[in-house]
Amino acid sequence: MTGVDGNGQTTGRVTMQQVAAEAGVSVSTVSKVINARYGVAPETFEHVTGVINRLGYEASLVARSLRNTRTNVIGVLVADFEPFSTEVLKGVADAIRGTGYELVAYSAGGRVDEHVGWERRYLSRVMGTLVDGAVIVTPTVTDVQYDGPVVAVDPHTGRSSLPTVAADNLQGARIAVDHLIELGHRRIGMVTGRPDLVSAQLREQGYRDAIHAAGLRVDEDLLALGAFDPEQAREAARALLTLPDPPTAIFAANDISALATLDVAVELGIDVPGAVSVVGFDNIPESALAHPPLTTVHQPMRQLGRDATAMLVALIAGEEIDDTHITLDTTLVRRRSTASLEVPS
Amino acid sequence: MTGVDGNGQTTGRVTMQQVAAEAGVSVSTVSKVINARYGVAPETFEHVTGVINRLGYEASLVARSLRNTRTNVIGVLVADFEPFSTEVLKGVADAIRGTGYELVAYSAGGRVDEHVGWERRYLSRVMGTLVDGAVIVTPTVTDVQYDGPVVAVDPHTGRSSLPTVAADNLQGARIAVDHLIELGHRRIGMVTGRPDLVSAQLREQGYRDAIHAAGLRVDEDLLALGAFDPEQAREAARALLTLPDPPTAIFAANDISALATLDVAVELGIDVPGAVSVVGFDNIPESALAHPPLTTVHQPMRQLGRDATAMLVALIAGEEIDDTHITLDTTLVRRRSTASLEVPS
């Protein structure tokens, strides 16, 4: 697997041992050269540097991490690489540029559901050895206790014990429903999210607040449980749309649910936005490509990643943070799944 | 930084030492419990398992990697997390689900340009220790030699020495320009890419092939160097659009260049697609959100990632691969930046 060809070009992994042997010095000398330590003769330095370049050697991240406390690597821990976490990842990459840190994104890939507390185990796997600090995306449990430098980007849970960066779910739901009210809608249904997640609770609360603020009252029959699940959301949408007096607009707790609602509308032959307007939440990429393109609430995912990283870097540097719970505003993206209410003749 | 609270809940990193101490056994015993090795009394097993769960211990990826040859981790090495590599990453995540592998994406974050051969150094850092195999996205050099399990997803270079998965640039450029010809265009300009990249050469070749196949001849004045760079692409587009007899359609070597072209058209007061049609290449997310939405050639990025991963897993398993150079077809995404040529009155 590992060898050296005629030009000294290696194929395969190169260790410090090999560099030392090739250069005719000890490993410690090679280490000193790499880390620019005092105590190496200029010509030895030159010679060893040459060998290192020729072999294309670079210190193993693993071995170095194990020995040193600092690794200059920041970790992003995700349950899976879906749209939300990927966008956050890009934001982290943005923020890391020029800081001298490297970036490692880690995912156990689907084996998550086995243990609810995946975040704690992930942290145990990488913190202190592979990475200096970590950004956890979308944790499932709220009671994570960890006193290393860790920041959560957390769309779902409430104020956890960890430093957190999240979008304002309450405000987002408000502007979504306000938008529908402005368009003249009065019977506004909602496909709700997973009741155990704070994000879903807040989005429902925002919905209720907006209705009340408009001087209307909430009709509990117009709330159907979608649970952030495509199948269940379809059922919920179907229930709402087949009501004797169906709503003229539906606010879905996330885009997945909203897209399911669009699907059901097509099935039932109901025109969107002609007969019913639909608003989503999240602004995942697919929402722009839907038919019709989905009006939705945009979460500033990249910015969440950037802010979380800035906070994390500060934490690693040992700085004191005044506010460890940042909330960012959402914005409404108006596309073509919402329209003014046609006044019935 | 690390401690144990009243409930035995640790805050901070947990090592095997701590588990051993807490359980009153040796580290070797803990190791045996974790790896389900023979030679542990049932009640000891039970007891240690309890302590492990209570402390939320999980073995350090780094230390384990260092000791073992196999890590069950696959690495994705990227220069940066931009749209292309992120989509490929999602594909890798797709393919990895259910294989038992974990996924680590690694980026040195912008410090790349310092050394052109970043891929070789990345490999040296992680291969053999942190990961069992790697997918390299967008390598810059063609002569990477490495005999471990490594697959390149490579939109830019030609047939390299590494196993490679790439989109068919020639075919993609053909269908883009064929589309313009079908719409009636005859004077078709091109904003070309970086001449040193094989992808750019192939896209230009596809352009020339399409023109010739239609029985037309290539007007060299209608080719302008965009170099895959936003600024330079703007200049190129400006040059083409301010020609005395400007082209009625422009094929840009990538979406970045196409978006720059749209920009310039707006500046010059030229209507797209009324006065000039524009086609891009890549189908990056931004292209769908442009004004007008960009007609472009879609690279199946996720599929590239999936295929690369499938090949990598086979390589790690030691299987023989017949064809180590896979080429995937591209498809045309028709949006609203292209239209039929208005016949001049």
Next chain:
DNA sequence: TTGCCTTTGGAAATCGTTATCGACAACGAT
């Protein structure tokens, strides 16, 4: 030539984990 200091390179310990192997107790069999 001797003694001392400076320069330079090497040996050893360490990080957290795993595999190997040896220690030791309990027990049954002779």
Next chain:
DNA sequence: ATCGTTGTCGATAACGATTTCCAAAGGCAA
């Protein structure tokens, strides 16, 4: 009563790199 066997468990040596400490070599002055 002694021996061998089985079952448990712990001590130890790696993995690759870094760092601390120490020894060897060379230079210089006396």
